[in-house]
Amino acid sequence: MSFLSVSNVHHTYFSKEAATEALQDINLTIDKGEFVSFIGPSGCGKTTLLSIIAGLFEPTSGSVHIENQEVYGNKDLSIGYMLQQDYLFPWKTIEENITLGLKLLKQEKKSFTNVASSLLSDVGLPPVEKKYPRELSGGMRQRVALARTLAVDPKILLLDEPFSALDYQSKLKLEDLVSNKLKEYGKTAVLVTHDIGEAIAMSDRIFLFSARPGKLHQTFLVPEELRTLTPFEARAHSSYSSLFQTIWKELESLE
Amino acid sequence: MNNQKLHEQFLQSLRKEKRWVRFYQLLILIAFFGLWETASRFRWIDPLIFSSPSKVMNLLIDNIADGSILVHISYTLFETVLGFILGTLLGAILAAILWWSPFLSKVLDPYLVILNSMPKVALGPILIVAMGPGMGSIITMGAIISVIISTIVIYTAFRNVDANYLKVLQTFNASRSQMFKEAILPSSFPTIISTLKVNVGLSWVGVIVGEFLVSSKGLGYLIIYGFQVFNFNLVLMSLLIIAVFATIMYQLVELLEKKLIKSE
Numbered sequence: 325m326s327f328l329s330v331s332n333v334h335h336t337y338f339s340k341e342a343a344t345e346a347l348q349d350i351n352l353t354i355d356k357g358e359f360v361s362f363i364g365p366s367g368c369g370k371t372t373l374l375s376i377i378a379g380l381f382e383p384t385s386g387s388v389h390i391e392n393q394e395v396y397g398n399k400d401l402s403i404g405y406m407l408q409q410d411y412l413f414p415w416k417t418i419e420e421n422i423t424l425g426l427k428l429l430k431q432e433k434k435s436f437t438n439v440a441s442s443l444l445s446d447v448g449l450p451p452v453e454k455k456y457p458r459e460l461s462g463g464m465r466q467r468v469a470l471a472r473t474l475a476v477d478p479k480i481l482l483l484d485e486p487f488s489a490l491d492y493q494s495k496l497k498l499e500d501l502v503s504n505k506l507k508e509y510g511k512t513a514v515l516v517t518h519d520i521g522e523a524i525a526m527s528d529r530i531f532l533f534s535a536r537p538g539k540l541h542q543t544f545l546v547p548e549e550l551r552t553l554t555p556f557e558a559r560a561h562s563s564y565s566s567l568f569q570t571i572w573k574e575l576e577s578l579e
Numbered sequence: 580m581n582n583q584k585l586h587e588q589f590l591q592s593l594r595k596e597k598r599w600v601r602f603y604q605l606l607i608l609i610a611f612f613g614l615w616e617t618a619s620r621f622r623w624i625d626p627l628i629f630s631s632p633s634k635v636m637n638l639l640i641d642n643i644a645d646g647s648i649l650v651h652i653s654y655t656l657f658e659t660v661l662g663f664i665l666g667t668l669l670g671a672i673l674a675a676i677l678w679w680s681p682f683l684s685k686v687l688d689p690y691l692v693i694l695n696s697m698p699k700v701a702l703g704p705i706l707i708v709a710m711g712p713g714m715g716s717i718i719t720m721g722a723i724i725s726v727i728i729s730t731i732v733i734y735t736a737f738r739n740v741d742a743n744y745l746k747v748l749q750t751f752n753a754s755r756s757q758m759f760k761e762a763i764l765p766s767s768f769p770t771i772i773s774t775l776k777v778n779v780g781l782s783w784v785g786v787i788v789g790e791f792l793v794s795s796k797g798l799g800y801l802i803i804y805g806f807q808v809f810n811f812n813l814v815l816m817s818l819l820i821i822a823v824f825a826t827i828m829y830q831l832v833e834l835l836e837k838k839l840i841k842s843e
Contacts, residue, residue: 380749405750411743415765424761425751476751 326353327512328377328480333386335372345537346372350386352531352540354512359503361515361523361530363571365579369538370516371484377514378405378482390479402429404478404511406486410469412457418444418468419453425476443471448501463494470502474509481506481513487522499526499555520571524564525555532571534578542574630812635819638812648820655786655797656824658714662721663782663828667775669722670729677730678737678763679755691731699724700788707792717789717797724785725778732777736770737763772836779828783821 335347346369354360362370376383379395388395395401402425412421419440420427426436440453447467457465466486473481483502487495503526506513517523523530528551534541546567550558558564612632618624619631626634642648677684703720710716744762753761790799798817805813 378750380746399752402752403750405746407743407746409743411741411747413744413762413765415768424748428748428751428753428757428761 327356327358327391328354329389330373330377331387331389333373333376333383333388335369335376335383347376347383348537348539350538350540352543354514354529356512357510358529359506359513359515359527361517361527362533363517363520363523363530363575364533364538364541365535365575366518367538368533368535370533372538373533374482374484374514374516377480378403402476402478404473404476404481406466406469406473406481406483408485408489410457410462410465412465412468412472414457416456417453418455418457418460421457421468422453422471422475424472429476439475440471443475444468446474446505447471461494463490463498466490466494466498467501470498470505474505479512481511483513483515483517485517488517488519495522496556502526503555520568520575521559521564522555524550524567524571525558530571532574532578541578544571627809628811630815634812635816638816639820642816651797651801651817652820652824654714655790655799655821658717658789658797659721659782659786659824660828662718662786663725663775663778665718665722666725666782667729667771667778669726670774671733671771673726673730674733674737675759677734678759684734691727695727695731699727700785703788703792706789712793712795717786717793720789721782721785725781728781729774729778732774733767733771736767740766768839772832772839775832775835776829779825779832783825787821 330350330352333347333350334345337344337346350373362373364370375381377388377395379388379398379401382396390401393401395403412418413424416424419437422440422443423436426439427433437453441451444451444453447470449464449467449471452460452464457468460468466489469486486502487498490498499522505511515523515526524546527546529546530544531540532542532544533539544567547563550561550563550567553561615629616632619626619629619634639648677687700720702723703716706716706719710719740763744766745758748758748762786797787799787802790797791803794800794803798821801817802814805811805817
């Protein structure tokens with residue numbers, strides 16, 4: 325039995341003007357510890373699918389299970405979700421931001437300071453617990469957001485284009501960091517991105533979606549030699565560009 | 580060294596500008612009262628109606644000496660502060676209820692519009708009959724004049740909170756009350772403060788009109804009494820006192836703003 329399974333998911337958005345079918349008959353499974361990416365043209369419903377996996381709303385039909393538990397409405401399941409921007413709360417200190425999830429889960433307050441400082445050093449930041457988000461750069465803030473996500477020890481990490489708002493250098497560094505941390509903690513992760521290179525460099529498997537309505541078009545397996553490398557090293561490997569070409573052509577044919 | 584010198588020069592030019600601003604502010608103040616006094620002395624304006632600063636000052640000194648004005652000031656101030664706090668607090672609570680139940684907010688929407696457009700001071704006579712001609716009805720006037728507009732403005736702020744903050748909380752399985760406490764309320768603080776600023780002025784209006792109607796104590800009573808016995812020294816004195824205290828209240832709210840909003 326796989327770790328995460330998406331079965332027969334359909335989703336339709338309703339507005340006064342129309343009912344728009346965002347996802348049509350999505351079936352996929354992800355193994356424990358696996359890193360997968362969703363890519364596809366805009367409007368292919370990849371973010372919708374991610375939100376459904378996160379249990380943020382219920383699909384029109386079908387279901388998502390993590391370790392045989394239904395995701396939607398399940399309060400015991402902890403899921404880490406990283407967004408395009410860091411969405412750190414500007415009126416909270418870095419420590420309060422990192423431990424927000426713990427506070428909401430009503431955990432022992434005494435341990436918070438330790439958790440925050442060990443997570444900060446874990447994501448490669450100096451001790452900035454008492455600072456406010458506005459005092460940090462964009463790359464540092466996204467690292468804090470990662471620490472906030474990891475603090476609750478989630479079963480699965482959902483990454484919604486978390487690197488797309490960063491400058492190129494920060495983006496490459498953060499890709500390496502996230503990939504490292506996830507391997508270290510043995511976390512399962514799903515990345516939504518529009519960057520083919522990023523998907524290849526980070527993932528074990530890549531799901532390509534086609535648009536209107538969103539359907540699973542093709543699955544690519546990232547070759548073993550790339551998987552063992554860090555994202556930065558993978559970008560320089562010879563099999564990187566050949567996979568890039570294949571996916572690029574497939575993506576072109578969809579538009 | 581050179582940089583330090585340039586910085587020193589920059590600071591000096593800032594100080595110089597500030598001094599000039601203060602100078603012109605003072606000049607306007609002196610010119611206003613000077614012109615008023617002169618115009619009244621030379622009968623360019625009718626001193627019976629427009630009084631003069633010296634007459635107002637003399638009256639004020641007399642009234643402070645016999646202690647009568649302090650009673651009036653404390654009554655009005657107490658009513659205004661209480662009406663102001665009640666109005667804003669009630670507005671915030673109502674806004675929270677509307678945020679809690681989107682259905683209720685849809686149902687109540689037209690009624691809020693009606694209540695907001697209606698001139699609340701017109702309710703004065705009814706309040707006085709219902710609650711008796713006392714402090715209670717005056718404080719109520721000070722509060723109802725600001726409660727609906729506060730509700731509308733604060734509720735709008737609640738709704739405009741970036742949904743992604745709520746998404747972050749939702750992934751931590753936060754309850755609705757946790758979302759309110761962690762995201763909705765703190766990110767609406769700037770709006771709540773600016774409502775407070777508007778409400779300072781509004782609650783003075785409510786209380787003064789209330790005192791006009793009840794006519795027993797307070798600065799509003801002094802104004803209406805001065806008008807009835809044609810003593811415009813009294814009217815203008817009360818007006819100046821109101822201006823001073825309303826300004827102080829506003830400054831206090833600004834002080835609160837600086838304390839509360841540290842993230843900016």
